Amino acid sequence: MDAGEFEISLITTSVYGCADTFNFVPLIKVEEKSSFEIPNAFTPNPNGASSDGIYDPFATHNDIFHPVVRGVKEYELSIYSRWGELLFESKDTKVGWDGYYKGKLCTQDVYIWKIKATTGDNKTVNKAGDVLLLKP
Secondary structure: OOOEEEEEEEEEEOOOOOEEEEEEEEEEEEOOOOEEEOOOEEOOOOOOOOOOOEOOOOOOOOOOEOOEEEOEEEEEEEEEOOOOOEEEEEOOOOEOEOOEEOOEEOOOEEEEEEEEEEEOOOOEEEEEEEEEEOOO
């Protein structure tokens, strides 16, 4: 079910054909539960960053590091080198890291990711981990 407010009505008919309706008041509010699915490796496109990090959920390639995030109001993804240098940032859940920094493909290595988010129920989430950039 999608998040939102919904009007709930119960309509019934007796065995004698009499009908009645009951409306639930106030509206029923459904909130999306927050979730984070974070891959641990990806293979950037060596021919250049043509997608600008925009993730296509129907694509069959694995050339963008893209956490699948649901149920958040605010979001920030940061990617760091092993020496702590900030390589990438995004505040858009549909934009991930394409493996490039300053127009150049990064070396095959392990990189650190951090996510800061605020969920629909105003809880703060801080997550961190690593991702392996594999060159084809």
